[in-house]
Amino acid sequence: MSFLHFNPTTASPPRTTHSQGSLRAAHARWILDNHGANYRAKIKTQRRNAAESRMRRGTTANNLAATTDKPQVGIVGGGFAGLYAGLILQSLGIEFELFESSDRVGGRIHTWYSYDYDPNDEQCAGLYGEVGGMRLPQFSEDMLPVQQLALAVNAVLTRNGLDDETVYWRKFYYNSPQQRLRYNNMTEPTTAGQSALESFNFGVADGGDVPSVWVTPKQDGNGQSYLPINKVLDQLNAPFLAAINRSFAEGFELLMQFDEYSMWDYLTTQFRVGDMGEYYDPAMGSKSDLLPWSVANFLETTNAGSGMYSVSFVEMVILVYDWSGSKNPYQPDDNGVYMLTVDHGMQCFPDACRTVLDLQDSVTVQDGVTAQMQVGMLPQYGTYKYDPPNLTPDARPPSPRPPSPRQHTRPPQSPSSSAAYKKRVYLQHEVIAVRHEQNLYEGQGGMRVTVRHMQSSKKHERTYPYVITTLPNSVYLNGEKKLNLLEDISFEKAQAMRECNYMASFKAFLTFKSQFWTTTRGVATTDRPIRQIVYPSYGHGAKGGVLQVYCWAQDARKLGALGDKERIEECLKGIQYMYPDVDIYEHFAGYEDGVTTKTWFWDQHSGGGAFALFKPGQFKRLYPTLLTPEFDGRLNFAGECCSVHHGWILGALDSAYNAVLNILQHAGENEKIEQMKKIWGTFLAPDIESDPAVANIMSYTYKYNLVDRNAASIPPSRSSSIYGDQQYVFDGQVPGFVANYDTVPQSMKSAKRDKQVLAMLNATWNDNIARRAQQPAIPVNMESSVNMLEDIYYGNNFQTIPKPKFWLKDDDEFARQQLAGFMPTLLERVSTLDFDQLISEAGIADADAARLSRHGTVQYVANYRRYLEACTVTPVDCYLAKPLVFFTVNNNNNELMPVGIQLDHGGELFTPDMDNAENAWLLAKMQTNCAGQSLHDVGFHQLLTHQICAMVSIALFSEEVFNPNIPPYSIEPFQQHPVFKLLQPHVVKAVEFQKSIYNQDYNPYASSFPKTRVTNGAPGAYNIGFIYDLIFSCGRIGNYQLQDKMFYDNDRFRFLDLAIPTDAERRGVEQTPFSYAYVHDARLWYDAISRFVDQFIAIQYPNGDQMIAADIQLQRFFDKLIKAFNYVDDTRVAHRFPDEVKTVEVLHSVLTMFIWQFSVQHTVVNDGAYNQAAFVPNASTLMYSLPAGKPSSQWTPADVLACLPSQTDTYKEIGNMNFMDIQINASVTGQGPYPQTVLGRG
Structure with a gap:
């Protein structure tokens, strides 16, 4: 797309290096979601018919994946859509034939070479020009597949000794300060560098018709001069781009209100003078006045072609966003415009593709994956980079690091090519007729294609199971006597092809x-x-x-x-x-x-138009129809008109990918689809399954975004990383979230009631903060740590929260807190031998170990270190203890009592009777509970309930499980299945909550908390603004390290081992002399659930194992889920879940665990922890390092207080709440309000 004038200093909205998806892709989804009902219905019917046909025929059905020399697909047209479709099919081992009527490939990519052109003669090497497409934005996320294609093709050419045909990119110079401008009989031309205040004689004073106020220089608030007329498009685009950057959903809701408007319509009937905002001048007229026609005419004349503002307003706004792909996202401060063109002419690119298509060799998975990493479509070792090896020196953008040395010239061809050829591309072969015949391929149906050789005029016929036609819509007029190229196409398709607007x-x-x-x-x-x-x-x-x-x-x-x-x-x-x-x-x-x-100007092969450019309303009316295959899925259409990327090479690639995907889905070739995604990427195709009312295909992700995983990332409005100069990038594997939240079913997204609750909570926080600000400060007794902490955290608390009667100053309360909240799944019984081994491994001296026995034999241990040792990267100055806590049992009243704490390996042993215990022992307990908060919140709570529950949710609601109309078939939709009904109440909110706290699409420009505490894809509370770093000692990096440790743990983690009978037996705590509600009381819940599930299975599967294995929907669910547990990108990484669920015994264990883990265990774990949170010393999530430079015997109350976060500092990122507010909010919005509510106290 080359017609749009792009102002690099003002048109680009802020963008991050890798976004969740492009605006064009979102546009396609919006159209298909809201106007694609017929498209979805036809696609579904076509696939269902094809699947039924395959089932009837069994092994006799035509198989695309079968090894055969017989072409399975015919491709009409040798432009980039046809070439790309062929390359994809070739890489999958599917044979095809491609017919092109001209004497070259490339379609509207066409280079004119003068007869005097000579690439080896410097004086003649520049004698050529681009008749067709001539450039592409270098860094557009959408258009990276174009560069990936070139690299993949190069790999094949090099492997076959055809280096001289490889594709190299050189810089396309989009603009320069010296380029000339001259309008309206100006006495002389001006230059771009001098034109900022130039009226180009459009003003009334110079004989034009634009009122003087619009072309008279003014100064903005920074003293910079400008012309008001040059600010119109910026002000027009600003609200839409700002809304789109906040949220695609919000942006489209605003933008699509004007889908029926042309650019001219919007300028002259919707844009008001008052919309100029800060640039408004009363001399322009009343703020409600419309923009003068003369101003709109100026904008069209200086920014586009005559009459081009008659095209869709929506398309023009999106084009402005698209052009930001010419900006370098790896260096946000770089305002340079980076565009590429092919060295020696764009024609070299399609020629290279043709050469590969006629080889026996093809693009491999390794070729495709390597190319994706080189252009930044996939990460290299956890980091996205842009470092393609086929850039000439002028095409390389400035780099903060010296570029790696590489050859800058095209490599010479090998003396003898090793290439083996296989002809698939036929030039000067015109397809003059395409007919569907149902009796082909034993009644499965296929396409008969009539081809005429342009030189001999001989005609011959070919048949294929599938045809992809890539012709421009106006070229379906073949000029043949009594023979139309297409017959019997649907009314909708014929109408769309007739009305599709092309730009001359x-x-x-x-x-x-x-x-x-x-x-x-x-x-x-x-x-x-x-x-x-x-x-x-x-x-x-x-x-x-x-x-x-x-x-x-x-x-x-x-x-x-x-x-x-x-x-x-x-x-x-x-x-x-x-x-x-x-x-x-x-x-x-x-x-x-x-x-x-x-x-x-005119070309019989292009049919009178250079590229598609839709008029108002055509996208939503024509686009879904243009995508729809004809003749029961046998005839597929491609070309840039069948894409949202009009006028770009990417549009051809996108549509070709979608056409091949349609064929593979129609043929049931799921393995080929996965192979295609590996080689060519996954985001090119439109979201063809999208529907806001039903479930969609959802895929898992196992890493958080790079900004969050990189410790060196700098938070917004800060000058340095909270991790100092630590250079660490988390590269582990933990279940992150569904890869694309837009595919989550509507039933799993937030409801109106959810938003009302959140609004109420926000209002409550504000009210409480205001109340506290009105209270007089309470005097603080600094002589005693206990009195000091009670004065601070009782006296300066919210008025609505009662003072606690219990906190960890008392050892029995500390033990109860451990049992109830921080280590209910951690406490284990130890033998004398176990104890001795622990002492030795912990580096505790024998003399210190002897002190532990003064209060009784050590019988139980809480080993936080087993997991927290993984947290090697924490925020500077924060301290995350890795405690080892020793307990005995008080013989008088059978209470669990702590007798020692070691906070770090080889560190001091703290005991209740140590010197200065009132400060040192107290602080050791506080540090232990802080470690417990991290282990609880990150591990036992978030990972083992929310994230695993989200994994089950994703599988339960996925299209391949939910939808009975895709193979293998079942008799009912899964939403009617008893297992779905059993699990749905326990998992339905998991995905929504997971998205609300983990931000997959980090946006440094988002609103501050609590405005971010919303769902449905908005930035999450934990990562946005790096808030998790601010309020947790483990920080976000420690969070990921801990989860990776727990979820993988050298492949020791087993989901079913979390079952409370198994877990309690492993830890030796089935029976304890002290009250252990997590084991004793919650076990009753587990047993009740187990009995219920036993009865459920007996009713649903009376024939036992055989019925379970034969339940298609159930097995489809577990097929998706088992891969999520045990595999990453189709590679087995662990054995966290059974390999199959096909027996009564395994199904019983799994269903019982799902209900237990996601409902009862979830609540039990949270109850115990949240009840402590309101009183900060009980359970601070953030602590600082132990007092330095003096022994524990000399620690003072001030030292204890210094280890706690400030009670007065406020967090701008969290709505100006202080740390106490945050802790109390965790209690109130959890199970609070306070420990008095816990059974057995008082």
């Missing part, structure tokens, strides 16, 4: 004997008929060169109506107008068609 384009290439423009690069613009001159991005070392004239729409049609020589004369007059200081006729090499000149 004109290009001319003129050779000059000398380059009088050599100091100029980019594009010159004017209101003369030529409209713009494109300066070459190459050949600057030669004496002569080629200038290109390029225009569109009405301008193109006017020039195109002339004869060839007359077109050149008009171009010469336009160039002379731009260069009055040069006699361009003296430099002109003369008119000689094909040698020194070339013009292009």
Whole structure:
């Protein structure tokens, strides 16, 4: 897409390096969600019919994956859509044939080479020009697949000794300060560098019609001069781009209100003078006045072609967003414009693709994956990089690190090519008829294609199970006598093909004997008929060169109506107008068609249009229909018109990928689909299953975003990382979340009631903060740690929270807190031998060990260290203890009592009777509970309940499980299945909550907390603003390390071992003399659930194992879930879950655990922890290092207080709450309000 004027300093919205998805992809989803009902219904019917046909025929059904030389797919058209479809099929081992009517491949990618062109002669190497597409934004996330394709093709060519055909990119010079502009008979041209305050004679004072107020220079608040008229488009786009950056959903809700408007309509009937905002001047008129037509005309004339503002307003706004792909996201401060073109001409690219298609070799998985990593589609060792090896030196953007050395010139061809050829591409073969015949392939149906050889005029017929046609919609007129190219297509398809709007384009290439423009690069613009001159991005070392004239729409049609020589004369007059200081006729090499000149307007192979560009409303009315296959899925359509990426090579690739995907889904080739995704990526295809009312295909992710995983990442509004200069990137595997939240079913997203509850909580927080601010400060007794902490945290507490009667100052209460909240699944009984081994491993001296026995034999231990030792990276100054806590049992009343704590390996042993116990022992207990908070919240709570529950939710609601209309078939939708009904209440909210706290799509520009405490894809509370770093000692990095340790643990983790009978037996705590509610009382719940599940299975599966194994929907559910537990990217990494669930015994264990783990165990674990949180010393989530420079015997109350976070500092990122507010909120919004509510106290 080349017509849009792009202002790099103002048009680009803030973007991160890798977003969850592109705006174009979101646009496609929105259209299909809201206007794709017929499309979805037809696709579903086609696939169901195909699957039923395969089931009836069994082994006799046509199999795309079968090894055969017989082509399975016919491809019509050799443009990039046809070439890419062929390359995908070839990489999957599926044979095809491609027919192109012209004598070259590439379609609308076409380079004109002068007869004098010679790539080996510097004076002649620049004598060419791009008739078709000529550039692409270098860093557009959408368009990276174009560069990936080039690298994948290069890999095959190099492997076959065809290095001289490889594709290299060079810089396309989009603009320069020296490029010229001249409008309205200006006395002389100006340059881009001098034009910021230029009215171009559009103003009334200069004979134009634009009111003076719009073209009179003014100054903004920073003293920078500007023209008001140049701010119109920025102000027009700003609200839409801002909304889109906040949320695609919010942005589209706003943007699509104007889908029926053209750009001209919006400017002249919707945009008001008052919308100029800070640039409004009363001289412009009332704020409610519409924008003057003369201003709209100025904008169209200086930014696009004549009449181009008649196209869709929505498409124009999205184009502005698209063009930010020319900005370097790896260096956000770089305002350079980075665009690429192919070295030696764009034609080299399709030619390279054709060469590969005619080889026996093909793109491999390794080729595809390597290429994806080189362009930044996939991470390299956990980090996204952009380092393709096929960039010429001028195409490499500035790098903060020196570039790795590599060869800068095209490598020479090997002396003898090892290539083995297999012809698949047929040039000068025109497809003149495509017919569907149901009786082909034993009644499964197929396509009969009639082909005419252009030189001999001979016709022959071919048959294929599938055909992909990639022709522009206007080329389906074949000019044959009594024979139409397409017959019997649907009414909707015929109407869409007829109405699809194409943009006219004109290009001319003129050779000059000398380059009088050599100091100029980019594009010159004017209101003369030529409209713009494109300066070459190459050949600057030669004496002569080629200038290109390029225009569109009405301008193109006017020039195109002339004869060839007359077109050149008009171009010469336009160039002379731009260069009055040069006699361009003296430099002109003369008119000689094909040698020194070339013009292009009309081409029989393109059907009268350069690229699709929809009019208002056409996207939602035509796009779904253009995507829909015809003839029961046998005829698929591709080409940039069948994509949302109009006018770009990516549009052709996107549509071809989608066409091949449709064929593979229709044929039931699931393994081929996975192979295709590995080689070519996964995000090119539209979200063809999208529907806000039903379930969709959901996939798992096992890593959080790179910004969060990188310790060196700097939080917003800060100058350094909270981890100091630690260079660490978490690269472990933990269940992150569903890869694309947009695919989550509506039933799993937040409801209106959820939002009302959140609004109520927000209001309560604000009210409580205001109340506390009105209270007088309470005097604090600093002589005693206990009194000091009670004064601070009782006296300065919220008025709505009662003072606790119990806290860890008392050892029996500390033990109860451990049992109830922080280590209910950690406490284990130890023998004398176990104890001795622990003492030895912990580095505790024998003399210290003897102190432990003064209060009785050590019988139980809580070993936090087993897990917390994984947390090696924590925020600077924060301290995360790795405690080892020793307990005995009081013989008088059978209470569990602590007798010693070692906070770190080899560290001091703290005991209740140590010197200065009132400070040192107290602080050791506080540090232990802080470690317990991390282990509880990150591990036993988040990981073992929320994240695993989310994994089950994703499998339960996934399309392949939920939808009975895809193979293997079942008799009912899964939402009617008794197992679904059993599990749904326990898991339905897991995905929603998981998304609300873990931010997959980190956005440093998001609102501050608590505004972020919403669901459905908004930034999450834990990671946004790095809040988890601020309030937890483990920080976000320690969070990930801990989860990785617990979830993998050298493959020792087993989900079913979490069952309370198994877990209690392993830890030796089935029976304890002290009250252990987690084991004793909660075990009653587990047993009740177990009995219920036993009865459920007996009723649902009376024939036992055989019925369970034969339940298609149930097995589909477990197939998805087992892979999530045990595999990452199809690679087995662990054995966390049974390999299959096909017996009564295993099904009983699994269903019992699901209900127990996600409901009862979840609540039991949280109850005990949240009840402590409101009183900060009981359970601070954040602690600082132990007092340094003096022994524990000299610690003071002030030292104890210094280990706690500030009670007065507020967190801007968290709605100006202080740490106490945060802790109390955790209690109130959890199970609170306080320990008095726990059974057995008081």
